Amino acid sequence: MIILQIILLSSLFTVIFIGFHFIFLYLFSFNLISFKKVVQQNIIPFVLGNLICFYLVKDFEVHKLFLHSFIINLSIFIIYVEFLSLLKTGFTISIITSFKKKQKFTTKKLIKSYASGKGAKWILLDRLDGLRQLKIIRLNKKIVLSQLGCFLSIILIFLRKIFVVRDFG
């Protein structure tokens, strides 16, 4: 019964949260530009969603479950942001959307037409630029890991060992 109440409370949050996100997206012309922007654009609706949810239930017995519901809300937030970032920056999705319904490509032509004609090399340069901005790599004609990059790489390798990730997808 408690689980159902938490799910109900989180469902209410989801409706408010997504509603606010769309209001921000359409009324304030927030376009999805990067992952960082996606997070920023979702944090305000997330906070507002939680506050409204708490305000609506504060006089009822259910308000005791709000902390539990908040953790579920946080999970919903992570899933939603990940979904948006996948739509925006998904590599495989971008391969599919490079096609038009009846279009045919050779692999070479697809590499050139990838991401609305930007080409496959663009995605690599885009990611490299992102890493450079975060000071993880230094970039000239060659790519070099910075000290921060080395430290983060060790953590990533360690996490890959913990989760037994052997290959790259």
Added chain:
Amino acid sequence: MELFFKTVFSLLIINFIFLILNFFITVSLKKYTYDKFFIYVITYFILINFINLIYLKNIHIFTFQALFSVVVLLLYSGLYRSISVKIMVYLYLKKVSVDINSFYKNEFKEKSFNKRLKTLIDNGILIKKNKQLTLSEKGKKYLKIFKIFQSIYRIKVNG
């Protein structure tokens, strides 16, 4: 306070068992992809909450396990598929600076782009005929769905 320690201890044990089981599944399966990991996480989550509902009756385990499952899925997808992670791990293991063009040709094009094309062909989303790639009926359906979502979220260029 006792409940707090009990919950933390239970969560630690549950998640430790999760990692141990994951190790054995990885070792026993020939190819462990993200899809299989996803199924494992969901199954484990349902199983733990089933046990929790019958024996432990601890609501904290339900909520924190939900958060843990989501974070683990997110983390795994990054470690498994992210290009940035691949670049960082590759550079660290090489220990020397790498030329962008050679990285693009040897690592990115071959091991990321072509690998994803192969996965799309294997999953029946793309069809390869006489070196020409086209979308299958399933692929066209996916394209339609992605286009709808991208127009809803006002995404003009992706990648």
